[in-house]
């Protein structure tokens with residue numbers, strides 16, 4: 001009898017958790033993407049790191065960077081067309097982590113279709129679409145670093161919109 005009560009209590013708590021979890025998912029689902037990204041960023045105190053100057057970039061050629069620390073490799077790109085999350089006067093400067101969200105392989109840039117490609121299990125991520133996965137095994141899109149460019153053309157990274165592979169928090 002006592003045991004049955006415990007089972008029943010446990011079941012009710014599980015169901016309550018499920019309802020609350022579903023409510024949370026539903027609430028998250030109706031948030032506009034920009035608000036969801038702002039909320040995610042609000043959880044972490046990101047550093048503002050200078051990556052390069054606009055004059056250092058060559059059209060459609062990747063520049064190696066690290067952000068938010070030296071253990072997190074990334075790439076800085078001038079794509080040549082205005083894109084989601086793009087910074088600078090042409091809205092075409094973007095930065096991404098190059099650690100594949102699937103299992104952390106180091107990815108390389110393919111200039112012909114402006115994707116980052118994984119040598120591990122061949123996932124591909126679209127740099128013109130905010131790092132959206134176009135094929136592969138990962139369960140999230142590629143972390144994109146938010147950029148600010150000052151009057152002198154210096155480019156600063158100041159946040160990330162997804163969890164970087166292998167981390168419980170983007171800022172350690």
Ligand code: FES
Pocket residue numbers: 100101102103104105118119120121122123136137138
């Ligand atoms: Fe990149 Fe598996 S590690 S697809």
